[in-house]
Structure formats: structure tokens, C-alpha cells
Amino acid sequence: MYTKGKSDITVSVCDSDGVTVEIREVLDSFGVSHSIGKEIGRGGQGLVCHTQNPEIVVKFALGANATLIDRVKNKAEFKKANDEFKSIIYKPFPERIHIAYPMARLADYAGYVMRFMDDMIPYSDIVPLDESGIKRMAEDGGYRRRFELLFKLAAEMSKLHGAGMVYCDLSPRNVYVTADPKGLTQNVWLIDADNIFIPGEDPDKLVYTARYAAPELLNGSPCSQASDVYSFAVLAFESLAALHPFAGEKAMNGGECNWDETEPADVAKDNFEVDPQYSGKIPWVEDVEDISNHTKDGLPRQFFLTDETFDLFNKTFSECGRESSKTRPTAMLWARALAHSYMQCVRCPDCNMSFVYDSQEKCPWCDENLPQVLILKDEAGRKVFAHELVFSDQGYGEEFFLHEHIVALFKIDSFFSKLIKIRTMNENGLGIEFRLVQENCTAREFAIAVNGAEEKILSAYILQPKKDEAYSLKCYDKETGFSRVLAIEVVGRA
Numbered sequence: 001m002y003t004k005g006k007s008d009i010t011v012s013v014c015d016s017d018g019v020t021v022e023i024r025e026v027l028d029s030f031g032v033s034h035s036i037g038k039e040i041g042r043g044g045q046g047l048v049c050h051t052q053n054p055e056i057v058v059k060f061a062l063g064a065n066a067t068l069i070d071r072v073k074n075k076a077e078f079k080k081a082n083d084e085f086k087s088i089i090y091k092p093f094p095e096r097i098h099i100a101y102p103m104a105r106l107a108d109y110a111g112y113v114m115r116f117m118d119d120m121i122p123y124s125d126i127v128p129l130d131e132s133g134i135k136r137m138a139e140d141g142g143y144r145r146r147f148e149l150l151f152k153l154a155a156e157m158s159k160l161h162g163a164g165m166v167y168c169d170l171s172p173r174n175v176y177v178t179a180d181p182k183g184l185t186q187n188v189w190l191i192d193a194d195n196i197f198i199p200g201e202d203p204d205k206l207v208y209t210a211r212y213a214a215p216e217l218l219n220g221s222p223c224s225q226a227s228d229v230y231s232f233a234v235l236a237f238e239s240l241a242a243l244h245p246f247a248g249e250k251a252m253n254g255g256e257c258n259w260d261e262t263e264p265a266d267v268a269k270d271n272f273e274v275d276p277q278y279s280g281k282i283p284w285v286e287d288v289e290d291i292s293n294h295t296k297d298g299l300p301r302q303f304f305l306t307d308e309t310f311d312l313f314n315k316t317f318s319e320c321g322r323e324s325s326k327t328r329p330t331a332m333l334w335a336r337a338l339a340h341s342y343m344q345c346v347r348c349p350d351c352n353m354s355f356v357y358d359s360q361e362k363c364p365w366c367d368e369n370l371p372q373v374l375i376l377k378d379e380a381g382r383k384v385f386a387h388e389l390v391f392s393d394q395g396y397g398e399e400f401f402l403h404e405h406i407v408a409l410f411k412i413d414s415f416f417s418k419l420i421k422i423r424t425m426n427e428n429g430l431g432i433e434f435r436l437v438q439e440n441c442t443a444r445e446f447a448i449a450v451n452g453a454e455e456k457i458l459s460a461y462i463l464q465p466k467k468d469e470a471y472s473l474k475c476y477d478k479e480t481g482f483s484r485v486l487a488i489e490v491v492g493r494a
């Protein structure tokens, strides 16, 4: 509940006369007043502040030269913005989608009130654009956290696209993520719902951040779901490779652009001359047909790419993907591929960096020997899961989870629900505990088979791996009759 308190915090912003206005409190269209809290972010289009309610934030839309739009002083502009917010409020957003969209309009300024979560940071904070950003990956969750945030972002995009909507201006500054890298729940929220639209309702809708924009937008074509997924792919590649997907040799030596910029460009189309290298007219840094823009810059691709994610990047950034937006992979395919990457990610306890596991014995980052790794393989012998096993001196060690999509068909609403908690234990010898997350397992049965002899998991099963024994995890879906058998292996030195 909102409780009115005395706040000393104000936000200062220039009005259209060039006068600085200090705002301490705002009234919304329902007559509720909100005390202004700390500023979260400010860009060309708007200024977002916390309020005293930790779940509510206020956005002021800004006019020309980033000035406040006042109901009385700027009548026409205010009405235009206000009408747009009304139309966003009535859009058919899917339930529980993580997009901060308007709940109420501001009464005296162009802007609105929206629900948002506390303790979030922009994704741009964890896009490693220099050496220090890469070093921070050891502390900020590395690839494992990035895969999780990216598959969740792709899932939100997929839900939005499934409802027939387009986000428009996807960039690392418009994505907010849980600030604490160790937080048990990593949330992803999209801000800036102003530009969300339904194709057809506004045939000229065109808003973008040049660095992340699909090539057709730069030629004046309107935003589309296909341009959204292109932006997603740039954002994903850049944050995993520490390199923009087109910042290769050809771009560097072309002398036409400045790739050293550390801030993503955040510019409207009117006042920005687009760099030719963002145009989609040069090959990407991993192009399979034209190597002219290949580069050794950025992080080694094998640390984070799987065959599946490489295929999606290539379908998006190849000449065909750049020129024919319809051939680009959908957000759902991205969610699935990155969820697979997450499930195959191993972290090195020595340097704390993570990577996609490919049967390495040594950490590719620091060259230290890796600990044992738990692996699950599907019926065709393909690795679907890998996680390091870190044992504590006594009792339980690290815990991690098997997600639904490992044993079931991929569903965008539930694929990352946690079905089984796995943890190492050191008690009368080393063991691996498989514990059902009961509330998510009501429709499924699980069993562990040792040399073919099955034992149903009622609540937990402790596996103490021995040589010459074969193990598997069986999952049976009571509703669909779908079942899976995954071979369990523990590899590496004990």
C-alpha cells in the first residue's frame, strides 16, 4: 500500500522555458499522489524515478531538448503524449508479462505511473565492453547468469510477440535485471513500454537505437517482430562475446566508424546520422561465407556458443538474415537455445568463470583442472545437461536445479520451472542428492535406474556413483504419457 510520507527527494528537470523545476510529488489520473524517490534513469525520451512505494515508479515523458511537458504550458504536446499513454494502457498485454507499462497517467505532466521491481539494474551494466567488464564476469555471474537472463528476456519477447505486439526499441538500456548476481530468482523486466504497438495500427512506427537496430529500420521500414529479434540477437551476442557482432576487421579498418564508443548509442532517428557499419551491409564477425570481417577480438566463441546458438546467430546476421527479415529465428527459438546453453554451463571453482561444457578437463579460462562434472544425456546420446560437482568438507554442498524443458516438451510459460533440486553431499562418502520440487512435480513421476533396476523417487534419492554401474533418470508425464530416459554420468577426476 502507498503510504504518504515526508520525502526530501526531488527530481530536477528543465521545462520548455528553460527554467529548472524541482518536483517532490506528483498526482496521477486517479487522484493518487506519489512522493518522488531516487532517479533511476534519464534519456532523450523520458526520465524515470522511484517513488516511496518500492513497487511503483514514475516516468516523465520528455519533449524537445529533454524538457518537461507541462499540462498547461505545453497543451498540444501534453495531449498528444497523453493520448498515446491511454492507448498503451488498453493494449492486450499478456498476464504477468514482465513489462513495466502504464497503470495511470500523470495529471500535470506528460508521463505515467507503472509497476516495477526494486533492486534492478540495466542490462547494459553487465555488457562487458572492456577488460574490466570481462574481469567482472567472475563476480557478476559470468555466462551462467547471462544465459539465464537472456533466455528469460527471449521468453518475455516471445510472449509479447505471441500476443501480436512489437516492442520496437530493444537495447541493453531498456532491459532491467535483478541487481544481485547471487539472487536466487533472477528477474528480467522490460521498461519503456511507450513504443510497444500492434502491427497495422501504426504503419510508420519506427523507433530504434542504432547499435541494435535491424538493417531495414535504417532504411525507414517500420519496426516488426523480426526487427525485435534482430535487436535481441545483437544484444545477446554483444553481452556474450564482449564484441558487437559487426565490429570486425573490415569495420575497424574501414575508417568510417568509431567502434571504441563505450556507451551504446541512444539516439532518435531525427538527430542521428547512422554509422554505415550498423547498416547490415558488411558480413558479421563469424560469417561462414565471407571472412572479410572476421576478428580475433572479443571472447573466444567456443566459450559461449553451441551449435544451436551459432545457428541462430548466423541465421540472423548472415546476408540472408540481414536482408530478409522473415528468415530470422523467432524469440521462442532463442529462449529454447539459450535455456539449453544455461543447462550445459559449467563454472570453474578456481577462477569462478563459466563456459559451455564440451568435455574439457581443464578450465578454458585459467587452465586449472576442473572438478567432476555431472552430465545427463538424452536417448540419442546428446548432452543435455552439465554442471560441476563441488563438494563441501562436510554435509551439503552446492545446489542447482533441473528445469522442466530437460524432460518435457518446450513450453514458453513453464520451461524453466524447477523440477528437481540437485545437491552434492559429503556424509558417509560423497553423494549426489536428487530432490523433487514437489509443487512443480504433481503431474510427473521420476525414477532412478541403477543397471536397469528402477527405484521411484518419492521425495529424494541419493546417488553414490560407483565404477561399472550405469545410471539413468526416468521421467514420466502422467497427463500426456510422454516419458524420457536420461543417462546420468559423472566425469572428470575425483
Ligand SMILES: [Zn+2]
Pocket: 348, 349, 350, 351, 352, 353, 363, 364, 365, 366, 367, 368
Ligand atoms: Zn578457471
